[in-house]
Amino acid sequence: MHGVSGGTAEKILDHPIVVRVAGDRHAGFYRPRPGSGAAGGSTDGVAVEAYRWGALTAGAAVRTASMVLLLPFMLGNLAVWLRPTPTDRFGLLGALCRLLAGTLTAAFVLSVIGVTLDLVGWQCVPYDRCREGRPYLSWLDELPMGPRLALLSLIPLLALRLIWGIGVRSARAFEAFGPPAPRPETSELPESLNTRGFWDDERTTAWLRQIHVGVGAGTLDASLLAGIADPEAPVDRLLVVAAIGLLGFCAVLLCLPVPATRAGVRRLLRPLRAATVAVTVLALGYAALRAGDPAVVGQLPGYEGTTSGLITGQGVLLVLLALVTILVFFGIHVAYPLYQTTWLLALAYAALFLPLAVGAVAAAAAQSPPGLEEIARSLGRGPVTVLRTVTVPLNLPGIGAGAALVFLTCMKELPATLLLRPTDTDTLATELWTHTSVAAYAAGAPYAGLLVLLSAGPALILARRTLTAKDRP
Amino acid sequence: MTTLTVRAASKSYGAVHALRAADLTVAAGTLTAVLGPSGCGKTTLLRTIAGFERLDGGEIRVGDRPVAGPGLHVAPHRRRVAVVAQDGALFPHMDVAGNVGYGLDRAARRDGRIEEVLSLVGLAGYGKRMPHQLSGGQQQRVAVARALAPRPPLILLDEPFTALDASLRAELRTDLRAALRADNATAVLVTHDQTEALSIADQVAVMHDGRVRQTASPSDLYNRPADQWGAAFVGDANLVDATAHGSTAQTRLGTLPLSSSHHGDVTLLIRPEQLRLNDADTSGVPATVRHYLFHGHDALLDLQLHDGTRVTARILDQPTHYPSGTHVRLTVRGAAYVLPRPAPSR
Structure with a gap:
């Protein structure tokens, strides 16, 4: 009996006394305590056992929301695992999958930006009629557009921090299963999912996590600057170029294989982290200090185009993945x-x-x-x-x-x-x-x-x- | 002896009927011109004879051999019907000798047939030239020589002079006719140029709306057209309503002698050159000059009779300029031709 539930092992097994026979408090196998009677609904000769993940958030609504939120990432993972690894010796499909996953992070941040910067900051607060029924937004009207958007940008940043925190926590939870298996300092992945140490890949997750944070921050910076920047001002143009450059750097890193050593990872992630922080601080600071309101018309400038471009890019990446996979499938099966x-x-x-x-x-x-x-x-x-x-x-x-x-x-x-x-x-x-x-x-x-x-x-x-x-x- | 017989040939492209039961007979050793306006079906007729298009109905015979008919379509290369295209269509990667000798077997090439036909078209010694080194007229001559070389029973010429200028066209026309005669070739010339058709053909077939309306010698076609459309298409024509009384008819141009005896209402054909202009104070039907068109060798006058009827006159021997508004008197030379009545529609 396996399953995900917010209930206890006792409830799953319908037995008052259970013991953990393997695993730890995060995840483990449970059985009725010997000598305390059979589990509810069990038949003779069958050993009843439950596998339970611990400390899971319960509740249908939260679970559904998590599924919706995590579905794109699940699809990204599926694409990675379904790729024909033996033929992808040069990591081409892997690079395509990582790029696709990168666009999902950008889409996540863009969706939060759509609510905060665009809907609230740009399309609602400047209009009296929109604020009428929403007194809690009136204080935002006292701020000029730049500081207002800079303030609202903290919400996408928090969302990004949340995702980052989840990623860090997952990596730590893996380590809780026991001492990490000795892992060769090589970029080659073991072929089988049950290979010892397969899941202990902190180096890969740390690498990807930092790049995705860069992608999210770059998306936020570019969106914020698109709203307030004056195309004629050199400083504004420089900042926009810096934000786009940050995104480009992240895309290049996603195309590269994970460096073979921890030192290699650090060598590349250090400048990325610095660039992410610098560009974000500069963008938010510049917006916060900017006086005067730009002409407010329609949607947040550039938002519609960025969203459409992102969706188009995802479509192209998926088609490329499908074509290559079909070609390999044809080679293998036909x-x-x-x-x-x-x-x-x-x-x-x-x-x-x-x-x-x-x-x-x-x-x-x-x-x-x-x-x-x-x-x-x-x-x-x-x-x-x-x-x-x-x-x-x-x-x-x-x-x-x-x-x-x-x-x-x-x-x-x-x-x-x-x-x-x-x-x-x-x-x-x-x-x-x-x-x-x-x-x-x-x-x-x-x-x-x-x-x-x-x-x-x-x-x-x-x-x-x-x-x-x-x-x- | 008959070389080509086309009987009730029909061909459609979707809803467009290019040929509607067209008939044509060509005697051996003659040149027949198929004359008609653009879109009348003459090129389609040529392509079905050559075998490039399949007939929907009817029959085509080359000599005694049927080449197209119900359930029959002989491939172009088995018909032995050579084609000269509008633009010459020389093979650009072959020299003149290679082009002319393309349809010949080795024996014929060794026998000097290539030089023979090149001489016929006035291009002796041009064998080593490449097509791009020749003028447009020379290219057409090579194309004719190429078609003549294998001595096919029939040669089809698809408006071969269209791309040439007027003076070159006249010269090439004469030379082509001479070459065909010298080789005793049978040919069909497709053209929309009346002058070309009337000047070099032994027989002219006039096509209109997918049908051959009349096949006759050039002079018969001009003087005795089969219907009003033919009369107006071949040359300029004055079609005058009249009442016939035996050998004469009463018209707006006076009482005229007829080419044949008729009675009752008829339509007469009076060619512009039959009208003679006289001074206003002489005899004849009074008319006023509306336009004067000078053509060099002749001039055309658009005239209006007193009752409003418009007629055209051609003057050759009177270099006088007739300004618009000049009053003249008209007389008619020779007999007027009575146009056959159109067949009653069924």
């Missing part, structure tokens, strides 16, 4: 004999770049005079001869251009190659990625140089063909 062979890679290249080749050939075909094939057939030549002697020679420039374009694109293609290539096969692009992703730029340079050299050949041929065609009348 074309398993092809899976992780050069043929599947070739198939993926064909699917990805066929439109490129078709476009080039179609453009060349459109330029050749119409009706030539018909004339050729009227002169007694069959379809195959016409194809060989007229159609193909006329379209050769287009076919060549298409082949060169596809060749160039295949050489620098990365996502599909990383996911689908055979284990022992590397391309120039994957070698370049392998080295640059660990900042070994010197090691990646030869591959980059070779890519440029190989690209130059087809590019030169295409350029010469174009020039020759221009010489013709």
Whole structure:
């Protein structure tokens, strides 16, 4: 009998005397005390046992609210766990999932901003009719827009602090199960969920927690500044750029794998923490000191666009995740004999770049005079001869251009190659990625140089063909 | 001997009827012009003869061999019907010799057929040139030579002079006719240019609304059109209502002799060149000049009779300028042609 309940173990087992047979006060297994009788509703030969999480908040409303709040994060986690890890050796899907999770944090903060800064501070307080029935808001009207929004920004910050606190508490609760398993200082995750020490990943959670705090603070700073900033003032522009820069820094960090060592984590998180605090303090301080009211029209400036952009970004990320997952699913379940062979890679290249080749050939075909094939057939030549002697020679420039374009694109293609290539096969692009992703730029340079050299050949041929065609009348 | 027979050919593109039971017969060794306004179906007729389009109904024979009909569609390359396109459509990746020899087998190429047809079209020695090195007129000559080279039983020319300027067009027209005659080729020329059709064709088929309205020699077509539409389309025409009394008819232009005996109400065709202008104080029907259009070799006058009837006159031998408002008198030369009455609609 397993379940989540606000009740005691005695209540779950319907027995007055129970003992904990495993676990601790946070979570444990409980059974009726031997010799104290059977549990209610039990049958002979069946050992009744309850697994109970301790100190859970009870109540349907709170539980439902928690579910709604946590659902996006659950989905993010699901996406991470469902990703085809064995094929995601370079963490591409992981990066996409982390970015998606980052957008969820931004959405959470934006939703609080929507209520506080936008609805209350921007759309209600400046209007007498809105304040009429809400005397508790009247004191806010005495403040100029800048200080008012700065004050209201403390609520999203508190919400962010709450999420941060929950995250810290969860990590500590994990540690309560016992001494942490010795864990190698490596970025590679164990494959199985029941591997010892799998859940003790303070380094990862600390890393992600700090980045998400950065994302939330950056979202708040950018939204606040969008409401009060004067686009013509250099200081305002600088602050907006700083807030957007903070968000960009967080996005870059989300794309990177978790540093292999605690020192590596600290090295990157320290500037992030400093940037988060500095930009937030500056934004709130600047808003608090700003006198004069901007023109209040409609919604908080930039809020609508930011929300729409965020939703669009989430949609794009989800579609990308789905496409990559479908491709890998196809490889595993439909074309398993092809899976992780050069043929599947070739198939993926064909699917990805066929439109490129078709476009080039179609453009060349459109330029050749119409009706030539018909004339050729009227002169007694069959379809195959016409194809060989007229159609193909006329379209050769287009076919060549298409082949060169596809060749160039295949050489620098990365996502599909990383996911689908055979284990022992590397391309120039994957070698370049392998080295640059660990900042070994010197090691990646030869591959980059070779890519440029190989690209130059087809590019030169295409350029010469174009020039020759221009010489013709 | 008949080379081409088209019988009740019909072809539709959705709701548009391009051909409605079109008939055409072409004798061996002749040039037939298919003349009609844009959209009349003449290009569709050519494409169905070439085999580029399937017939919906009717039949096409090349010589004695049916090539299209109910349940039959012979592929274009098996029909041996060569086509000369509007823009020449030379193969840009082949030189002139390659283009001309495209439809020839190896033996014919070795026998000097390429040089022979190039001479016929006045381009001897041009074999090594590439198409982009030729003028528009030269390209059309190569296209004609290419069609002539395999000695097909039928050559189809799809408005081959349209893209050329007026002087080059006249020269090429003459040379084309000479080349076709020299090779004893049978050809069908599709055109909307009356001058072109009347000047070089042995026979002209006038098409309108997907039907061949009349097939006749150029002079018969001009002098004896089958109906009012044909009379107005081929050349300028004065269509005058009259009452016939045997060999003469009473008209607004006076009593005129008829080309054939009729009685009762008729419509007469009087070509502008049949009208003669005289001074106001001489005999004839009085008229007033409304417009004077000078064409160089002749001039067209838009005239109004006293009862308001408008007629057109062409003057060749009177270089006099007639300002608007000039009063003249008109007489008619020769007999007036009585247009056949339209068939009663069923």
